[in-house]
Amino acid sequence: MKLLRDLRRLWAQALAIALVMAAGVATLVLGVGAVDSLERTRDAYYEANRFADVFATATRAPRTLLPRIESIDGVLEAEGRIRRIALLDMPGMAEPGSLLLVSLPGADGLNRLHLREGRLPDPRHADEAVVSQGFAASHALGPGSRMGVLMNGRMRELRVTGVAISPEFVYALGPGDMMPDPRRFGIAWLPDESLAAAYDFRGAFDDVALNLAPGASPATVMERLDAILAPYGGTGATGRKDQVSHAFLDAELTQLRGMSRVLPPIFLLVAAFLVNMTLGRLVTLEREQIGLLKALGYGPWAIARHYVGFVLAIAAVGILLGWVAGAWMGVGLARLYVRFFDFPNLVFSRNPEPYAIAALVTVGAAVAGAIDAVRRVAWLPPAVAMSPPAPVRYRRLWGGAAERLLRIRQSTVMIARHLLRWPLRTASGVLGMSLAVAVLVGSLWSTGSIEKMIDLTFDRAERQDAMLTFAEPRPMAALFDIRRMPGVLRAEPVRIASVRLSHGPRERQVALIGSRSGDDLSRLLDIRERPMAPPDAGVVLSEALADLLGVEPGDRVRVDVLEGDRRSFEMPVSGVSLGYLGLSAAIALPTLNGLLGEGPRITGTRVQLDPARADDFFAAVKATPQAGFVMLLDRTLRRFRETMAQNITIQITVYLTLAAIIAFGVVYNFARISLSEQGRELASLRVLGFTRGEVAAILYGEIAAVVLVAQPLGWLIGTGFAMAVVRAFSSELYRVPLVINSGVYAVASLVALAAALASALLVRGRIDRLDLIEVLKTRE
Structure with a gap:
């Protein structure tokens, strides 16, 4: 009864403390629950749709290599595919879009599709395709819709038979894009025979996905796979952790884990302070009652249990409110994630573990805040406890000097x-x-x-206004073709090569970007944010890449080219550039072409446009067979x-x-x-x-x-x-x-x-x- 009277008398203070506890519980449930939801959904989706463990690309490899690849120790299955970027011409969209064309996986193949509506394409019909969910929603596409696609220099009309999602494209990001844009980039799955006929790839593949045995070493498998694909233009295998979609999803999980470690302790620390303040005052006011109870035979543990019960009652209210608020916010967060990540379903976790952890941590914080206040009176002798506390003696501030x-x-x-x-x-x-x-x-x-x-x-x-990427490296003459396109005020060449940079035991696979000195549509900035030119000799690393490799200007890194004749050489690190998105390495364009031994070639151009003629430029790009992807x-x-x-x-x-x-x-x-x-x-x-x-x-x-x-x-x-x-x-x-x-x-x-x-x-x-x-x- 006394517990109820205390709670009723101090209900406002108890509620304020409970709200702070509820905030801590809610953030803990939200953070841990969101991580648990995403991980469970991801793992179940990956397993059900057989998401591959290793990916690799090549220029053109014969399908007769697949048995050899499957014989690599640790490989359970290898699936050769065709992947090509095609330009889109969608009604109502002036700018060009891009579609990643991928071989349709088999019923028991890797990276299987999850159909949202419609059906899979019929292999007997070369014009049928399944499109990705985000792209379909952006253009109101559904079974029976048609779209124009520039495939291998020829405009073809594809008929949509279904809408699907894939574990390979949970986060569908276009080449060179920094954010997903489903209006301008989508994925289409076509029967392998259709793509082989369109791109003259009969009996060949340019992409392979592997499924590994449990316990197999991805690094060892990738090394063997690179050796097999090297004569066929292999550009270096990547593990699941470096696959773009998975990497972005993993980064989101890392952020959520960080927030669940940083924020809840703040609220629980405040709650412990408030409990200590409130309970300390309460036991001081009830000092004489405590002494009387002890004189009547109540022991210190009985007294302590009463006040701990007072705290636990407040904590119980806070925990219940926090559970409800955390679950409600978690449902909203799950809906938000559905907009960014294509999962079959994403339901906020009802796993009791986050709720139990939140409750235990909150109770621990509440009891910790109460211990000192209870200890001060519960073990006092009855005579001392019944005596009123000594009256407060105030002293003049600094002897009264401050007042005077x-x-x-x-x-x-x-x-x-x-x-x-x-x-x-x-x-x-x-x-x-x-x-x-x-x-x-x-x-x-x-x-x-x-x-x-x-x-x-x-x-x-x-x-730049636009970045035009070619389907394959082109001679320098392609730059002059771009400059003659309508609306182009300025065009600067770029060459991008896939390389592996290493320094001691550390290594990273990155894009080595070659630019000309004096071009400034894309500039390198040093750590003081000042423009810097690509060096004639040496490589400039982004700050994040330099940290990962553990290098500074003046150190040397090994560069293994993952395309062409796959040369290897060492280069000095001539500088570190400032950048916040991704890992990058920059080099002078003539130097890069010389190292690759292919003569003056480029993989794309950066373009400055006349705004009044932008639509003319877009129309010209749509009619350019060599164009692969346009980033605006x-x-x-x-x-x-x-x-x-x-x-x-x-x-x-x-x-x-x-x-x-x-x-x-x-x-x-x-x-x-x-x-x-x-x-x-x-x-x-x-x-x-x-x-x-x-x-x-x-x-x-x-x-x-x-x-x-x-x-x-x-x-x-x-x-x-x-x-x-x-x-x-x-x-x-x-x-x-x-x-x-x-x-x-x-x-x-x-x-x-x-x-x-x-x-x-x-x-x-x-x-x-x-x-x-x-x-x-x-x-x-």
Whole structure:
């Protein structure tokens, strides 16, 4: 009964603490549950649709090689395919789109399709195809729809028989694109015979997927596979971890794991502080009752169980609220992921493990916060416990020098004395409030960082309007053909070769990009963001790649070319470039062509367009047989902004809510405890003639002091929080710069102050309702 009375009397403070606990539980359930959902869905999807373990490409390899590939130790199955990029001519879309044409997997083959609607193509009909779900939705395609595709220099009309998804393209990214754009890039699966006839590949393949035996070494298999495919233009095998779709999905899981490790401890730490503050005041007020109970025979463990039960009741409410909120947000997150990742279904995990972990951690934090308060009174002898605590003795600040020299008002002196009298409680209030500010700083920084990424990537480094990639390397004369196309103001050549860079035991397979000195539609930027030219001798590595290889300017790296006659050589690292997206290496174009031994050839051109004639350029590209893929920077940027804006809006909304809960819970509990401790003093001031506003100003002064002192500490902790998030988010695919401007700190403080003001106004109502006679008679 006493437990229920305590909860009813302190319901507002208990609810504030429970809300903070609920925030911690919700974020833990959300983070761990989202990771569990994605991993379970991914693994089940991969297994059901037989996602391959190793992938490799070649220029043209005979199918007679497949038995030899399958004989590699550890290989269970090898499937040769044809993969080709084709240009699209879709109604209502002026700019050219691209379609990745892939051989239709067999019923028991690798990377099997999951049909969403329709049927698979009939091998007897060369014009039938199944298209990817995102692409079909963007163009309202369905069974029976038709589309024009430029295949091997000839425009052909394909008829859609079905819509499907594949484990190989959970995250469908076009070549050279930074964000998925299903309107301009899709996948189409055709019978192998149809592609072989269209591209003259009868009895040959240019892509192979392998399934490995459990425990087989992917590195050993890839080394053997490269040796077999080398005479046929093999460009280096990659394992599943480096497959584009899987790599992006894995990066998302890494981010979620990082957030589930960083954010929940903040809320649970605040909850422990609040429990300690509230329970400490409660046991102090009930000191005489505790002594009386002990005199009647109740032992210290019985007393401790009562107050621990009080805390556990609050924790139970917080856990239940957190479970509900975490599950609700998790369902919303699952729906959001469905828009970015093509899974057959994605249901937020109902696995009890995240819920149990959240509950155990929350209970542990709550009990940890209660231990000190309970220990102070539960083991006191009855006579000591029944004695009232010694009255508070306040001392003049610095011997009264502060009041005399600074002419501080007496009310200000009262505020300072009360805060300094309980330094630990004051410090816990400051720390709790600073954590509310820190949560906001640790989330709002992302806006400035995204703008920094956009400015450096799209405005200062990549300045072309379009990047036209050829289906295969072309002579330098192709550059002049592009320059003669309508709307082209400027065109600069580029050569991209697949290489493996290594330094000691570290190695990475990357694209080696060759550009001419003096061209500036695409520029290298050094770590001070200054333009730098491709070196005549040596290679420039992106900062992320240099870190992964453990090299600095002046070191030498081994370069193994994975195409052509597959030469190997060593080169000095002449510089490190700044970049946030992917791993890259740059070299002078003449040097690259010389090393490849193929003469002056290019794989694409960067183009600056006349905006008034952009549609003419797009029409000309659609009629160019050699064109393979066109990346349009303004479309990529638009898609990037749309995606980031949506994600950031959701993220900031969640963090604003969570930070407001922390600020409210900390300030409300601090104010209620202060009111409880100073009830007699405040009532005495009212009797002496002080107005309600003047009395409230004393309590508000304490709150304001705590809130203001917490701001710089919150900024500092928030900066550390942002650094931890940046480290958790960074991967080989992209790095996030840490950019925190003064506006971030200002907005974080304003939101925290607003939440503090709301909680203070609630306490003001209690001050106004004080019954002076009753207050002077009772403890509160």
